[in-house]
Amino acid sequence: MNTAQHADIARLRRTNPEIFSRPLPQRLRDWGIWAAFIAVLGFGLWWIDASPMRIFNGLGKLGMLVGLMIPPWPGDGLPDYLLAMLETLAMAFLGTVIAAVLAVPLGFMGAKNIVPNWAFHFGIRRFFDAFRGIDGLVWALIFVSAVGLGPFAGVLAIAVGDVMVLGKLFAEAIENVDKKPVDGVRASGGGRLHVMRLGVFPQVFPVMMSHVLYFFESNVRSATILGIVGAGGIGLQLSDRIRINNWQAAAFIILLILVTVSIIDAISRRIRAKLT
Incomplete structure (x- = not known):
């Protein structure tokens, strides 16, 4: 140096x-x-x-349960498991679609560049935050008590739990759009609805669809948990098999869930890649 x-x-x-x-x-x-x-x-x-001793004892019991799960075997319940898996997929799909449809107008209302009123924007964003603070499992318990057991309660729980999150994500996407197409629609004499339909929506639609597909993936997993509390689907079947200590059937159901989720993830990933 x-x-x-x-x-x-x-x-x-x-x-x-x-x-x-x-x-x-x-x-x-x-x-x-x-x-x-x-x-x-x-x-x-x-x-x-x-404590280390508690963890050690728990691992020992877990190993015993894994041993009881081998080999996974559906027994005579395979048709019921497949039907319940389809019910879970339908529950996740319907809940996601309902949430996405309701979230689109909420997203436009929550975007500062669409509704510039500060008080309204602050109020609707806090409204989003309030509902986002309630977990989907809580909504499932509420709707199971309100409308009874079954997948309808699960659809409502998924839709209500996701609509505010999607609304906030859609609003953030709308706020980040390129202003040039918007200005072009306005310069051509377009009104507010034309601006949203022709200048904003085509830009944010791929982002919205990407979010919706991701939420559908997540909701397939969530619908499994919702079924355990009485919302129907494969989660109810899994809960029943664990309750009666039929661990081989429980292992088969878990593998069925993993395979289904993996297939949906792979398909959704390809669709999102094409959209974005």
């Missing part, structure tokens, strides 16, 4: 000392954050009694 380089380093030390040695207050702050994180983590593990 020559003299000029030494001089450059010395000048950097004088002008930017934080590059070579962080100030003590910053180091103390970082140490405090890490100490607080470790303390919260340790307290959480203590609170749930995550």
Whole structure:
């Protein structure tokens, strides 16, 4: 290293000392954050009694259950399992479609470049946030109590649980559209509806469809869990087999769910790639 380089380093030390040695207050702050994180983590593990012995015993019981699942075998319930899987797919599909249709106008209303009123925009975004804070499983329990057992409760739970999330995602996509097509429609004499239909919607439609396809994938998995609480589908079959300790049939149902979800993921990924 020559003299000029030494001089450059010395000048950097004088002008930017934080590059070579962080100030003590910053180091103390970082140490405090890490100490607080470790303390919260340790307290959480203590609170749930995550002791090494408990983990060891749990792994032993899990190994026993896995042994009872081998080999997976449907028995005489294969037609019922396939029918329940189709019911789960239908539940996820209908719930996603209903949520997407309802989310489109909500997305336009929640976009600042479409509805520039600050108070309205703030109110509808908080409305989205309020509903997004309720998990789909909670909605399933509510609708099972309201409309009874069966897939209809699952469809409603998926639709209500997803509509606000999709509405917010659609609104964010609409806010990021290119202004040139919008200005072109306005310059041609188009009104507000023409702007949304011809200037905005064609730009955001691929993004919307990508979100909808992703949510459909996720809802197939969610519909399985919703079935356990009485919303019908393959989840109800799985819950019944576990309840009666028929672990071979339970393993077959789990494999059926995994294969179905994998096929849907592969198809949806290809469609999303073409759209985007």
